[in-house]
Amino acid sequence: MTPTPPNIITSLSSPNDSPTSPTNQENTSQSNLTAARPTSPQPLSARSTTSQNLPRTPKPIVTHVGHSRNQTLLPLETLRSIYLGDLPGRLQDNEQGTLTYDHSRKKYPPIRNISSTEKKRILVTGGAGFVGSHLVDRLMLMGHEVIVLDNFFTGNKRNIEHWLGHPHFELVRHDVVDPFMIEVDQIYHLACPASPPHYQYNPIKTVKTSVMGTINMLGLAKRVKARFLLTSTSEVYGDPQEHPQKETYWGYVNPIGPRACYDEGKRVAETLTYAYAKQDRVDVRVARIFNTFGPRMNENDGRVVSNFIIQALKGEDLTVYGEGDQTRSFQYVHDLVDGLIALMNQPCQDPMNLGNPDEYTILEFAEMIRDSVNRGVRIIKLPSTTDDPQRRRPDIGRAQHYLGWSPKFSVGQGIGETVEYFRKVVRDNDL
Ligand SMILES: O=C(O)[C@H]1O[C@H](OP(=O)(O)OP(=O)(O)OC[C@H]2O[C@@H](n3ccc(=O)[nH]c3=O)[C@H](O)[C@@H]2O)[C@H](O)[C@@H](O)[C@@H]1O
Numbered sequence: 380m381t382p383t384p385p386n387i388i389t390s391l392s393s394p395n396d397s398p399t400s401p402t403n404q405e406n407t408s409q410s411n412l413t414a415a416r417p418t419s420p421q422p423l424s425a426r427s428t429t430s431q432n433l434p435r436t437p438k439p440i441v442t443h444v445g446h447s448r449n450q451t452l453l454p455l456e457t458l459r460s461i462y463l464g465d466l467p468g469r470l471q472d473n474e475q476g477t478l479t480y481d482h483s484r485k486k487y488p489p490i491r492n493i494s495s496t497e498k499k500r501i502l503v504t505g506g507a508g509f510v511g512s513h514l515v516d517r518l519m520l521m522g523h524e525v526i527v528l529d530n531f532f533t534g535n536k537r538n539i540e541h542w543l544g545h546p547h548f549e550l551v552r553h554d555v556v557d558p559f560m561i562e563v564d565q566i567y568h569l570a571c572p573a574s575p576p577h578y579q580y581n582p583i584k585t586v587k588t589s590v591m592g593t594i595n596m597l598g599l600a601k602r603v604k605a606r607f608l609l610t611s612t613s614e615v616y617g618d619p620q621e622h623p624q625k626e627t628y629w630g631y632v633n634p635i636g637p638r639a640c641y642d643e644g645k646r647v648a649e650t651l652t653y654a655y656a657k658q659d660r661v662d663v664r665v666a667r668i669f670n671t672f673g674p675r676m677n678e679n680d681g682r683v684v685s686n687f688i689i690q691a692l693k694g695e696d697l698t699v700y701g702e703g704d705q706t707r708s709f710q711y712v713h714d715l716v717d718g719l720i721a722l723m724n725q726p727c728q729d730p731m732n733l734g735n736p737d738e739y740t741i742l743e744f745a746e747m748i749r750d751s752v753n754r755g756v757r758i759i760k761l762p763s764t765t766d767d768p769q770r771r772r773p774d775i776g777r778a779q780h781y782l783g784w785s786p787k788f789s790v791g792q793g794i795g796e797t798v799e800y801f802r803k804v805v806r807d808n809d810l
Contacts, residue, residue, distance in 0.1 A: 433706065433738040434772070438789040444517075444713045446783075450491070451521060451720055458713065461488055461516055462674045462800060466541055487545050493522035500524045502563040502605070504555050504596060505570035507534030509675050510610070510668075513716050514567060515539055519547060526561060530554040533572045538675050555592030562603050565723060568596045569610045571645075575638065575764070576681035582640035589644030590651070597655040600662075608664040608723045609652045613734065613771055614642045615667060623772040626667065626730045636766040649730065656728060664722050669734025669773045673712030673793060674800035678810065684709065687745055688794075688801050691752035693810065701763030703742025708772040710735035711793030714786040721782040734773035735786040751791075752798055 444458065445451030468485035501518050505511040506527030511534065518525050519542055526549045527539060542548040553559055555570045571588050572578045578585045593609065600607035616624045617632030632642045655661040672684035680686075690697050710733070718733040739747070745758045778784045804810065 433740070435737045438787060438792070440792055441713075441787050444787075445717055446721075448783075449721065449724060451517065451717070453517070453520060455713070457488065457520065458513075458516060459796075461541055463803060469540075482544070485544065488516070488520060488541065490520055490547065491522035498523055499564040500526070500562065502526045502528065502561060502566045502599075504528045504566070504568050504592070505534060506567075507531060507536055507538050507550070508569065508573075509538070509673070509677065509680070510573075510671060510712060510715060511567075511569045512538035512675055513673070513712050514569070514719060515542065517716050517720060519545070523547070525549070526551065526563065528553045528555060528559060528570065530570075533574075533577050533677060533680075535677065554588075555595055556587050558595045559599060560602075561599070563599075563605050566596055566600050566605050566607045567610070567719065567723065568593060568608065571610075571641075573612075573641075574677075574680045574682045575641075578641040579637050582637075585640040586644045589641070589648045593648040593651050597651060597661055597663075601655060601659045604662075606662045606664070606723065607652070607655075608666065608719065609648055610719070611645050611649050611665050611667045611730065612641070613667055613669040613732070613773065614638065614768075615646050615649065616768075616771075617642055618766060618768040619770065622770050623736065623774040624732065625774040626732055626777055633766050637764075638766050663728055665728075665730040666719055666722055667730055667732045667773075668715060669710060669732065669771065670707045671710050671712055671715050671734075673797055675712075676797075678801070678804055678808075683707070683741060683744065684794075684797065685801070687748040688752060688798055689805065689810070691748050691756050692798070692801055692805050694753060694756060696757045696759040697745045697749060699741055699745050699758055699760050701741075701760070701767065703745065703758075703760065704740050705763075705767055705769045706738050706740050706771060707744070708734055708736055708738045709744075709790050709793070710786050711788035711790070711796070714788050717787075718778060718782065718784050721784050722778075725782060727777075727781040729777070731778050731781065732773040732775055733778060733784075734775065735788075735790065736772050736775060737790055738770075738772045739790070747791075748794065751794065 442455055443452055444455055445453050468481050501523050503511055503515055503525060506515045507529035515525050515527060524547045528551050530552065539550065543550065570592055572585060597607060613624065616628055616630040620631045621628045633639060634643055649665055652663045652665055656663040676685040678685065678689055687697050715733055722731055749756055749758060775785060
């Protein structure tokens, strides 16, 4: 057990009492392999969650993302200038609070010029969301044509506004629960609320989005013969009884608990994906994404990284749910995007964990954020949430073997980058 520092206190109100609702409430849309295994699973009875025992791999500071071998290499600065820089052409009308544009001043980020045979038409569902918008940036910068579908339930037009009007870019307001037809070569299917308060806000809608949305996108992939990538989640492992989690683990999910709408929704989405692959020969890829953080997380997202950073920046208490000895392994969003693009463009169809195996207890993580952002804030303990997974860490042997991928960003560097982004958000929006 991690010793409790003196400025950690316990509070009585539960996070379940006042769930964070999405700000936009319109809510009508939305082989077994023989890969190298880096570590052996530990029996839960012998587990320890003290920071000294948790695995960490030291990593050098990252200056470039992507890989030269698949022409995705890019200076990190190019991406930072998109989400940290001021957009040329955007004029704020302070009195009415509306945004206006001077299109003559608008400049687009520089994209690669690729041949028409290399250029693909790529559909990204949920492309205005946190992960989706970073994926869109990378695909656009690579020189592809990108079509974004989003219902803006948790996504935000501002995340992709720098591409509006670009000849390679299209934005469609559409809910994936309704069918959609378009000619494309690849489909990255991300659309679904992902943070626990958001996906539990309207559980029926979350299940519909996962199930009907995935059927619609698989149907489209079948018709136009597009390659289809499902973004699944480590939540398919539930509250795992095996640690770390390998893709061969079937999971431990409560089918009627508050998380089931997301966990079971994604499990059915995986079932559908492999049914279409087997029955209709759809060319599929499945990513199981572990906890991911970075710029463009919604400030009302409710997940731990954005909560702690915003709380520390605003001088508020950091809210730890439960004792804080539950663990998570955090990956920086640019590593995930590298993994998704690598997964889409290689032949292996088996599910692939994408995550950073560096594991932290939530209490230790809170201390890290407090110490790096604002030493003056307290850490308080609130009652734990129902069915909160107690330990989570990906075994990434399969992704290392098939994609030659492993995360490059240390959690520390990612946190530094994310804090810089949220400082700007808090300042610009007067939060
Ligand atoms: O990565 C995954 O596979 C999935 O994990 C997340 O679920 P969860 O790990 O519960 O994400 P958080 O809400 O960020 O919670 C992480 C831990 O921090 C705790 N927490 C969260 C927020 C907070 O303010 N305080 C706090 O202690 C939670 O109880 C939990 O133990 C999200 O549901 C999904 O986006 C994602 O698919």
